[in-house]
Amino acid sequence: MTLARKILTGFIACALILIGVAVFSFKNSEKLIASNAWVDHTNQVLYEFEQILVCSIDAETGTRGFVITGDETYLEPFSNANTKAIEHLDKVKELTKDNPNQQKNIEELQKEIKSHNDYFIRTIELRRKGFEKAKESIASGEGKRIEDGIRKTIEGAQGIEHALLAERKQTSAEDAFTFNLVFGLLLLLIIIVLVVVFNIVTTNLRALKKAEAEATNKNWLLTGNTELNNKIQGEKEITALAQEVITQLTAYLKAQIGAIYLAENDQLNLVSSYAFDNGKDSTYVVKLGQGL
Secondary structure, three states, X not given: OOHHHHHHHHHHHHHHHHHHHHHHHHHXXXXXXXXXXXXXXXXXXXXXXXXXXHHHHHHHHHHXXXXXXXXXXXXXXXXXXXHHHHHHHHHHHHHOOOOHHHHHHHHHHHHHHHHHHHHXXXXXXXXXXXXXXXXXXXXXXXXXXXXXXXXXXXXXXXXXXXXXXXXXXXXXXXXXXXXXXXXXXHHHHHHHHHHHHHHHHHHHHHXXXXXXXXXXXXXXXXXXXXXXXXXXXXXXXXXXXXXXXXXXXXXXXXXXXXXXXXXXXXXXXXXXXXXXOOOOHHHXXXXXXXXX
């Protein structure tokens, strides 16, 4: 496989993995958003149930304040509580329309809230007629029984929502863990592919540089041989031929100095040189075995 094909293969592999990461991230982000939305939905339902309980307590507090003092201003919290309780009931009914068990609890709450409200209205009317009859109405414990029923129903409804909340939080946490795990593995796979491609590229580049250097050396040798052959062609005296050779070699090799000796009668006689003249006659003749 050529270097270009190897690089292309690595690029395609990385691109495919990145596409996979993008698709997975998109799908998982949608799932995480949905899970978190359900968690928020459950918290909102719990809040609405809590507000219904608060409204029932406010209604009871306002009624008791009026019974004790006879001051009509204490009935303002009672009126506001009734209005808000109906609003919260309608809202929680809409939020839990896909849950039959909660719909039953809400129907029961509506009945209890109405009974509670009717009881307070009767008590208020009795107080307007006189304190003792209103006192007897409160002492009968009817209001407490209704309030206890409201609390019990709300606790049951909240219990269902708490169970759903725990389940949805667990699902959300599992989705987040799965996303992080798979995302990490995919990133690791991308890093591995990139490292492999990098190693392939660097290995091939080193091989190319080595081949290029070898080719350059061969070309250098061939060029030098060709130029030297051109210089020594033709009939020439030994001195002229040696001078052509040493001049070509020192120039081509970028040498600073050069000399050619001819072996004659057990000694070496200098026949040509390049930048070689130190003024000593002994350098023109070298005995065999003399010096290095």
